[in-house]
Amino acid sequence: MPIYKAPANDTLFVLNNVLRLDRYHNLPGFEDATPDMIEAIVGEAAKLAEEQLFPVNLSGDQEGCTRNDDGTVAVPKGFKEAYDAYCQSGWLGLAVPEQYGGQGLPYTLHAAVGEYMSSANMALMMYPGLTQGAIAAILVHGSDAQKETYLPKMVEGTWSGTMNLTEPHCGTDLGLLRTKAVPQGDGSYKISGQKIFISAGEHPMTDNIVHLVLARIEGAPEGTKGISLFIVPKFMVGDDGSLGERNAVTCGAIEEKMGIHGNATCVMNYDEATGFLIGAENKGLSAMFVMMNEARLGVGLQGLSVAEIAYQNAADYARERIQGRALSGAKSPDKKADPLIVHPDIRRALLTIRAFNEAGRAFTLWTALQSDIAHRSGDDKDRQVADDLLGLMTPILKGVLTDKGFDHAVMAQQVYGGHGYIEEHGMSQYVRDARIAMIYEGANGIQALDLVGRKLGLNGGRAVMALFKEIGDFCEENRADDAMVVYTKSLKKGLNDLQAATMWFMQNAMAKPDNAGAGSTDYMHLFGLVVLGYMWAKMAKAANEALESGTGDADFYKNKLLTGKFYMERILPETALRKTRIETGADTMMEMAAEAF
Structure with a gap:
């Protein structure tokens, strides 16, 4: 059976x-986030994830969701109780303003504990996860009346x-959408159309479901310039906040999926359902992108979360499973074989x-900290720098963490050999669940195009130049520190490759845009390698300082430094390969006729 223990000590170190x-x-919100409070929050989150969310993960995958003949949906046994435990402890509103029932704490803390919840039960956590995205969109674009009507109930999870x-x-190309909105003269609209792949679209765990729906108002321009966003509640809400009649929105089917079986991914039918405009007419995409950007950070976190639980189980199996003898001689001579952990390839x-x-x-x-600074700082310059970094990092975080999250779930499964392929050990679920994160909230190829085609040149390249300078300055400031040489030297090489690839795009993509498209995924991963290397250099510096001060667990810091050294020696050099691929351009890739594929 699978195991899970939240990596609380590592989170606190970061x-x-x-x-x-x-x-x-x-x-x-940060004034209350003292080290003692942070430790308490992290500890309670770990306890909830391990004791209440994780125990229904495997069974939720096996049972899945079912649609009844009347259009209602049943979720796996234990999901409702686990969901209630999550909401009643206040986790859904951790970073939401207090005036709407939240705790107003940093979004950074929300991200920290969100990892545990998603590792423990990714499918279950998609229910409150979508709610948090909807809360973010209403907070930014909703009217005061809409905020007062919807947010308190959503924050409490009811x-x-x-x-x-x-x-x-239409998926990525939202300009093709057909769902229509007809004005009714009283401020409401009749929404008609069909939406697919709607996570948590119908379920019995809450009293109401607040759908945020993209639709085109009759007479609006074609394409993305004519899209508006609407609030369409499952049950109508009275002036006093009470629930009224059922709205004309129903679940037509549940998608049969590769993974996340415990989440109800629905086909939603809108048959002249009553909806209310949120934000301005024809500005729906800007409103929805508040939710999308929040969701993309959350999906990146899912990639990390699945990789973490897959790693924990693979490491546990490698320590226990005996197979073969160590190449350097028997390590367990009293047994017939050595544990897998002795083998270099494992x-x-x-x-x-x-x-x-x-x-x-x-x-x-x-990255979550940049979001906090961008939204909470009173200093215009600090807000701008943080917002620049947040925009630049979002496609990298989403694309790289989910691509690698899936790759590493497969790698962890491989440690089990044949036992990883059968359902008994639970590794199959992690591979299946991890796969969707590469696709939804903008497939990773789109994330790469967004990075290369839009984010790099935004504001004259202000964000990317500032980040290059920050990383370069860090390497220079720590160049003379012998304990940091392995980290700064490798990081500088990676940064040089990234800067060279960026310059190549500047010189070769304007006249021939296919060059940017052909190299975009490699560039996204090259960028990710360098940013992750920068994180390792910062962690190495902090670990060395802790060792020098003699505080904390010395073995923890030594293992941190060893893991970081492994990254610098064995993983970061991949930047050279990515750079070489980018510089081959698009000619060979685009030459073959479509009919030949």
């Missing part, structure tokens, strides 16, 4: 030693939320996953 959250007490974008004929796999997870955790929390 928050306290690397990011130094105590330096941000001037920001709203109402949930969804996002409805995709239609059978260690290569485990250290690869671990190095990614620990850097990915730091990357996620560092």
Whole structure:
């Protein structure tokens, strides 16, 4: 049976030693985030994830969701109780403003504990996860009346939320959508159309479901310029907040999926359902992208989360399973074979996953901190710098962490050999669940195109140049530190490759855009390698400082440094390969006729 233990000590190391959250007490919400409170929050989150969410993960995968003849949906046994435990403890509103029932704490903390919840039960956590995205969109674009009507119930978890974008004929290209909205003269609209792949679209765990739906108002321009966003509640809401009649929105089917079986992924039918405009007419995409960006960070976190639980199980199996003898001689002479952990190739796999997870955790929390600064700082310059970094990092975090999350779930499964392929050990679920994160909230190829085609040149390249300078300055400032040489030297080489690839795009993509498209995925991963390397360099510096001060667990810091050294020696050099691929351009890739494929 699978195991899971939340990596609380590693999270606290990143928050306290690397990011130094105590330096941000001037920001709203951070004044209460003392080290003691952070430790308490992380500890309680770990307990909830391990004891209440994780125990229904495997059974939820096996049981799945079912649609009844009346259109209602049943979720796996134990999901409702686990969901209630999550909501009643206040986790859904951890970073939401207090005026709507939240706790107003940093989004960085929300991301930190969100990893545990998603590792423990990814399918279950998609229900409150979509709600949090909907809350973010209403907070930014909703009217005061809409905020007062919907947010308190959503924050307490008695109402949930969804996002409805995709239609059978349009996914990424939302300009093709056909769902229509007809004005009724009283401020409401009649919404008609069909949406597919709607996570948590119908379920019995909340009293109401607040659907955020993209639709085109009659007479609106074609394409993305004519799209508006609407609130369409499952049950109508009275002026006093009470629930009224059922709205004309129903679940037509549940998608049969490769993974995340415990989440109800629905086909939603809107048959002149009553909806209410959120934000301005024809500005729906900008409103929805608030939710999309929040969701993309959350999906990146899912990639990390699945890789973490897959790693923990593979490492546990490698320590216990005996197979063959160590190449250097028997390590367990009293047994017929040695444990798998003695074999270099098994260690290569485990250290690869671990190095990614620990850097990915730091990357996620560092990016979440940029979100906090961008939204909470009173300093215009600080907000701009943080917002620039947040925009630049979002496609990298989503694309790289989910691509590698899936790769590493497969790598962890491989440690089991044949036992990883059968369902008994649970590794199959992690591979199946991890696969969707590469696809939804913008397939990873789209993330790469967004990075190369839009984010690099935004504001004259201000964000990318600032980040290059930050990483370069870090390498220079620590160049003379003997304990940091292995980290700074490797990081500088990776940065040089990234800068060269960026320059190549500047010189070769304007006149021939296919060059940018052909190299975009390699560039996204090249960028990710360098950013993860930067996280390792920052962690190494913090670990060395802790060792020098003699505080904390010395073995923890020594193992941190060893894992970081492995990343620098064995993983980061891949930047040269990515750069070489990018510089081959698009000629060969685009030459073959379509009919020949």
